[in-house]
Amino acid sequence: MRPAPRTGPRRDGLTLAVFVLVLVSALLQGSLGGLLPFLQADIPMSHTVGSLHITALAVGGLLAATVAERVRRRHGRMPILIGSAALGAIGAGVIATAQSPAMSIGALVLVGYAMSSTLIAGQALLVALHGRHGAQMIGELNVAYSVGAVAAAAALPVVAATALGWRGFPAAQAALLIVLVLPLLLRGRSSVDADSTGPTAGRARVALRRPRAAYAAMCLSVAVEWSFIFWTATHLVDVGGFSAPTAAGAASVMWAAIVAGRVAGSRLVGRLGAPRVLVASLLVGIVAVALLSVASTPVLAVLAAGLGGLAAANLYPASIALVVSGFPQRPDAAVARASLLTSATSIAFPLLLGAVADAAGLQLAFMAVPVTALLALGAIRIAGPAPTAKPDVAASDQSDKSYQGATS
Incomplete structure (x- = not known):
């Protein structure tokens, strides 16, 4: 911190x-x-x-x-x-x-x-x-x-x-x-008046070609994140045939990886930019699904869960940072809209995956996760490259009145 x-x-x-x-x-x-x-x-x-x-x-x-x-x-x-x-x-x-x-x-x-x-x-x-x-x-x-x-x-x-x-x-x-x-x-x-006009520490010049595509990338990324959080342990039991204690142990490793990944990711986002961290997380998620689908020993189960935790760790923080980078003059409106969309996604997608699992089996249903990750990668590409992160020394913090004017 x-x-x-x-x-x-x-x-x-x-x-x-x-x-x-x-x-x-x-x-x-x-x-x-x-x-x-x-x-x-x-x-x-x-x-x-x-x-x-x-x-x-x-x-x-x-x-x-x-x-x-x-x-x-x-x-x-x-x-x-x-x-x-x-x-x-x-x-x-x-x-x-x-x-x-x-x-x-x-x-x-x-x-x-x-x-x-x-x-x-x-x-x-x-x-x-x-x-x-x-x-x-x-x-x-x-x-x-x-x-x-x-x-x-x-x-x-x-x-x-x-x-x-x-x-x-x-x-x-x-x-x-x-x-x-x-x-x-x-x-x-x-x-300090948090809503007053004043000099910033330097605001990045945004290079997102299509900022609204960042919302799609965020929703798809959050869908991948919550799929790992909700379904990894159940997948290990129902598909992998592991015992509940083994699955619970793997889930604890996943949560430890989430915390460690977020600590590392908070530094990497500042150095590499949110899009690169988001892309890397999605690619790790695809690898985690592949390993989870073939895990036949406790060691592989723990490794798959750990990779899933590393993937899930920064999908939400990096996607929120990506969205905000596309709307630098309206961060409040961007974060509010992003929170609304992520709340709906975190409720709907795991339930949808569960319904498909009931109809066709969890192994087949879980294949929606890498597909969703690939769609998220496409949305990131459509949104455009990362911000250049070069300081704009002439930039200043927007007051509440400025934000209101920008969002009206």
Whole structure:
């Protein structure tokens, strides 16, 4: 999470606030799968009702992506981030005290809305603050999210075993948001106006021939990413014939590779550009599918899962950076639209793959993943070459009024 070079202490302080907000917000999302058994033990509910908790997160995210640009034009980025921290704290607090499924499901809609708003406004703010280093900062922000999610999975059973019980975990997250994150955001807001006009660190000259094709590349890349995340373990069991413990072990290796890949990718995006990192990730994904389809030993299974994790690691961060690079004067609108499209893709494509698997078998259905990767490579080619990343010293940050004029 090292800040990009050539930024002043004020911008570094605001950058730190955004990173801490994302990391703490990821604690509840990353622990949701582990929280559900505790929740179901305290509040009797069916598996269908339990699954609605996961859907609630997606619904909240879709709502945020739908209204994000409108809210940003009216209020600015920093009020969105401050409001997201407050909503996240309220949602976590309600989960910590929930006595019915309606309370916990409603709380997770708030949590999903807060997390999505945080990512939309936070990524656009980093682009405005760091100019030509914005792509690297988007990658590092996703590293912060991954660190928070992994920390949550490890910390939940520890907290649940204490006198606080499992409810202490969302309560602790709410406390962190109120006591730590909100003061950081308020201090950052007072030290630098995130929506004002001022010199940037240098904005890249964009060379995308067809910027709108970047949206197609992003959706196709996210479809590949979520296919690995949702289906790798099931593929190893149903197609490879491995035991569930072996598949679970391979899945843990995949997640470790995702975190390591994002750490490396955040540096590579800054040096090589988002398109090159995206192309490399898609090619690794194609190799991972080929290896997964022939894996016959635990070693090959783990290797295939690890390659799948490396492929999935940077598909979202690099594709978001690609989209933003095509719309440098409208990062908020670009990120909001991208978030809406990725939310819909992450819900629809895995379900579509599952439906095809039910009809024709998972091995055949999973062949849609390399096909989708090839289509994504074609979309990247249509969008055009990478930005030159040469600083434009005459460029300046756009104010909210400038963005409103550009998007109206």
